[in-house]
Amino acid sequence: MKKELQQSIEELISASPTIDKVGVEERVARFQTRSIKGDSKLQALKMGLNMIDLTTLEGKDTPGKVQQMCYKAMHLHDELANLPTVAAVCVYPSMVKIAKSALVNSSVKVASVSTAFPSGQAPLSVKLADTTFAVNEGADEIDMVISRGKFLAGEYDYVFDEIAAIKAACGNARLKVILETGELLTLDNVRKASDLAIYAGADFIKTSTGKIQPAATMQVTFTMLLAIKDYFDKTGKMIGMKPAGGISTAKLAIHNLVMVKEVLGNEWLTNQWFRFGASSLANDILMQIRKLETGVYQSSDYFSID
Template sequence: MTAADQEARARDVLGVSRLTDTALTSWLHGLPGVDQVGCEARAAALGTRSIKTTSKAWAIDLAISMIDLTTLEGADTPGKVRGLCTKALSPLPSDPSTPRPAAVCVYGDMVATARATLGASDVKVAAVATAFPSGRASLPVKLADTRYAVEAGADEIDMVIDRGAFLSGDHVTVFEQIVAVKEACGDARLKVILETGELVTYDNVRRASWLAMLAGADFIKTSTGKVAPAATLPVTVVMLEAVRDWLALTGRMVGVKPAGGIRTSKDAIKFLVAVNEVAGEAWLSDEWFRFGASSLLNDLLLQRQRMSTGAYSGADYIPDDSPSLY
């Protein structure tokens, strides 16, 4: 879809003939407000649900299949990325039935290395772009960043919004940048990072979610993982409500990706319960829900081994992602 087509679709949703900042802001501020107390109470209640035996085993495998296995450090090397990709291809060599993560997420300059290592496997290559994590760059730079990653072989692009523009009420700039990046993605799917830890209120999270979907996001993502708080359950509940309501309004599904701070199987299962009960069973797929994580996979693998053997294994029994020597 071209930028012009996307803007036309947005005008249809808003019911206006011309997309102006006034019209966009008025529409976003007309969304129902979020009851902070109610949202946090609901998230807390969802977090107490108990899942056992076969249901827990199924949830652990599902969570593994939803991970975007991530390394986004300044010290990343080709060897580290190859090691991470190798782990994604074979998370637990002793048990070939172990699911693979959905994707490996890296900086744009590491996409070619990830693509070469993953080859034609079903593990996708995701790349952060648009001056991640700050988003402080001109639009031409953001578009060049995106095109570079796509040309190198990225299947998915994780972009960050201009939080300064959003918080100052310049919603049309945020909209136009997302539309332009979406067009630059070509066939790659676009995940739009809201950086919810900087948005301050749940109302802002809801508005930013709807703004991103209006501009053509395929996923809305909580965080870069570089700002605290990152992926909290209440924020994710607000975003799940947004994609559910967007589907009801437009007939179009959008995915959700909480990222940052989700490290244990117990935490992952809480999020899966929220997905099922807030958005619905249709989102219980790596096509529509992802975890942005690095250490989560190890804990899920340990829990999977425990359920299979009846005994806990040490971390030494889990493959690491140390830099490879080739």
């Protein structure tokens, strides 16, 4: 790689601000005290539904499971009128074609994880092939993982180049870069990795694979939102955010939406710029909507299986 570029990555990383963890915790605690009731709650719940990347990323996934999930993505709960669909389904590359054909004639997108998800422990050539395969199968979005080992070893230029190379392989597909914040250990690292991903060409930055705990804590999401905000203030370019893993209740989803609104503003409150990576969140939101309509607490017995 060129020496100047290497130098500029060093500069980029050293320019990342350090994070005041206690301050972040206090700020995040305040988002959780907002009381969202009645019509606003209903609006927030529907908005939340529309931002979900309905996800199945298991070794035991089968075509049948993926098809069933795609059906759910389009028909969340037909008994309830005026429901949006989810934003996308998120699957392994081998399931992209199946998902794509199951979702034909719908606005639901297909996102595919790639780059040797979830560990990312594979050579670049394999990661590129993985990505190209998913794109050729018809993926609208690619969720890549960064090389956390390299990042923690300080090889920022390697991580940067890798993201840039995958971005190039994506073509028209939008690229989400998974930082796997549970392995980055500190909020300072989360901020550095966010800056690295954004400058390397990410369309979205995403917290976690969902395989490592802790995943999308509000502290981590807040730190990443600030990185997006700083980038927007500097360049005028919007970057998307996707917290994934651990957001399974409507309440937590609404807290996240409040945070996005207060940190980034209303422009980010669409599924073009904000997503939830989740599998069981959809049902909890549906049960909340039904609770608002009937006044009665609901049971998962009356909703489709996740």
